[in-house]
Amino acid sequence: MATTRLADLTWPDLERRRPLVLLPLGSCEQHGPHLPLDTDTAVACAVTERAATRLDDDGPDLVVAPPLTYGASGEHEGFPGTVSIGHDALRLLITEIGRSLLRWAGRLLVVNGHGGNLLGLADAVTGLRGESRDAAWWPCVPPGTDAHAGRTETSMMLRLRAPAVRPDRAVAGPTEPLHLLMDRLVAESVRGVSPSGVLGDPAGAGGSEGERLLEHMADRLAADIGAWTVSEQGRLGAWPTGRSVRRPVTARSGEGS
Template sequence: MAADTEIEWMKLTAPELNARAEAGALVIVPVASLEQHGPHLATGVDIVCATGVALGVARKLASAGRPVVVMPCVWTGLAEHHVAFGGTVTLDFAAFSAVLKGVVRSAMRAGFKRVMLLNGHGGNAEAVAVVGGECQNEFGIAVAAGTYWHLVGDAFAPILDRQSNVMHACEAETSMMMALLPEAVRADRLPEAHGPHSTRPEGQPAAMIRRRSFKEISPSGVIGDARAASAAKGEALVETASTIIAEELTNARLWA
């Protein structure tokens, strides 16, 4: 791929990245986690999905003539609530914050003025928002943060049959993996891939946060029902998220 059309930071040379910085390119940093995703999905789901959406967003921005570059995914986050199942890597907040700040600081020192932290793991959502604000204050550049399924609002609901948005190892995430990395899906384990449709006990308001081990909530490790998943739904979800988030990031007032 020619350098002028390449969107991945790791595939560009330092002089090419310097030129992107001079052109005012937006840096998109996918942020994820490495953790259990039920009996039927590989542990890298959040990495694959966050990266897939980030690349989709960047391609749409680039095709509209807007300079953009996508960092490699920050692959580990806050996943203590999955540790009991095994197969999970987690950081504490101090380490997570330090990693994200190091990445954003590096982008700033490379000459970039705008960064989007695009999160793909529910356990990171609040932390990513806090760190984004701290980065902006400390480094003097514009830093936005958001979780991809929060950014799309209600747009995923018409695509899905058994839920309205992303849950965990669910219809949505399984569909996206079928589209993005089908070899990571264990089709023979799909009959087991279902669980409760909420992590909250009865009476806990949606706005109240209290993390619990998923082992206590769902024996399968799944929140939702993956049995309705399909690659076609996954393609539609990625396309929808990419389109909406690209449109949101073109809003000049966001970066003013």
């Protein structure tokens, strides 16, 4: 069944409805020399629309809003093409969108494709919930994911938009787990740690693997929407073991991981 998109509706289409609105949130930031700048947005949109299709028949009344294509990407500003609005602006943007949208919608779920958005996003959603508005957020985190522009994201983009991927430019970056790189990322930002902008290794990426990762996330998102259990931080569903909302990796105000 086709997904209902907010951009395609007129106001009478929404009268006497109190839908759950799904809002994909991404970024415009470098993803190595081989992936497009809108990688996070593309993944968030794909997961959102796939999950919405799963729930169309017997789930809640759903509407998918146009995506937000800019986020808090200050740690990537050492690379051309990155456009970061910082955490303060992101927090305000989500807050005001939520306040306006929830005048007519019943619930808001922000589906986040960029981990660096989490600080501002979680603050905004918990603020909305403190105003008795039913808002939540959900992270696109596939199982076994690498840090940035490695095999995971390359596989997903080969599935979603292969012509935009430049495999001949793909290079490996540092492959240590993110927590082992965190001190250097705080001190040097991403470019100081990885001149290519890659944290991980794209080798072995493939569209079939990307499809499996996207399907897994869509299944998980659909299940979490059905259960609608929201944590104190506004997160829909439960974090994988050991995950938490991180503080920014850069010291400059309004920027972060």
